[in-house]
Amino acid sequence: MWNYKTSIEWTANKQGTLQCAGKPDIEVATPPEFGGPEGFWTPEDLLTGSVESCIMASALFFLTRGKIGFHAYRSNAVSTMEKSPSGLIFNGIALEITLELQDSGQADAARSALMQAEKTCPLSGSLNCPVELEIKLL
Amino acid sequence: MWNYKTSIEWTANKQGTLQCAGKPDIEVATPPEFGGPEGFWTPEDLLTGSVESCIMASALFFLTRGKIGFHAYRSNAVSTMEKSPSGLIFNGIALEITLELQDSGQADAARSALMQAEKTCPLSGSLNCPVELEIKLL
Secondary structure (H helix, E strand, O other): EEEEEEEEEEEEOOOOEOOOOOOOOEEEEOHHHOOOOOEEOOOHHHHHHHHHHHHHHHHHHHHOOOOEEEEEEEEEEEEEEEOOOOEEEEEEEEEEEEEOOHEEEEEHHHHHHHHHHHOOOOHHHHHHOEEEEEHHHH | EEEEEEEEEEOOOOEEEEEEEOOEEEEEEEOOHHHHOOOOOOHHHHHHHHHHHHHHHHHHHHHOOOOOEEEEEEEEEEEEEEEEEOOEEEEEEEEEEEEEEEHHHHHHHHHHHHHHHHHHHHOOOEOOOOEEEEEEOO
């Protein structure tokens, strides 16, 4: 069992400082579309980024285990939030991963490793909404 | 319907840079207990912080709407991740909120506002695991 701890302190208006021991603070705010200021990480951004970074962490694990060499890994994530009878909820996160392989002969193995990463990422498994992957191998 | 976009670029080893247009970058990494370096925000930290900041954003909305004055708002969050038959999953997030009221006569209204915030926070509603609140009013 593992624990993860964060803390937050309201600073002013719709803003606060998010802290995690030994790591840089993150200034956070309510999204502009709900009355917050521009230029701050919002809870919705952080959720999207947490899933995206979890899949990268899992991908790095499976790529390393499969001895799949790569020059570059990057991704874009888009999450969608909508109104439901029980309030606002996320209804999906779409991830586009681009992986530049050292050896194109490892394309099938790389694709399997990335699919496995999404499947076993603990954040994907803890969300009610689907996470969809689009994989581009270069 | 609202969309939230982030991107990530792998930098080295088990690390990457998480980006959101117009906001400061966040350096992220696999947690140390899974072979990553110390001192970086991890996907698990970001998930914990996203829920904590979402509840703050919702709380600020309900406190303002209820005309409940306060001097300070701070919280601590602890999430728990464990092994399950389908892999690692989060099984709960516990939040302790401390609110310093301007008028102790508004304690009941403040408590209701915070409970409502947890109930309607879109991140709480999008997770499979329970979010538990402990409220301290000063």
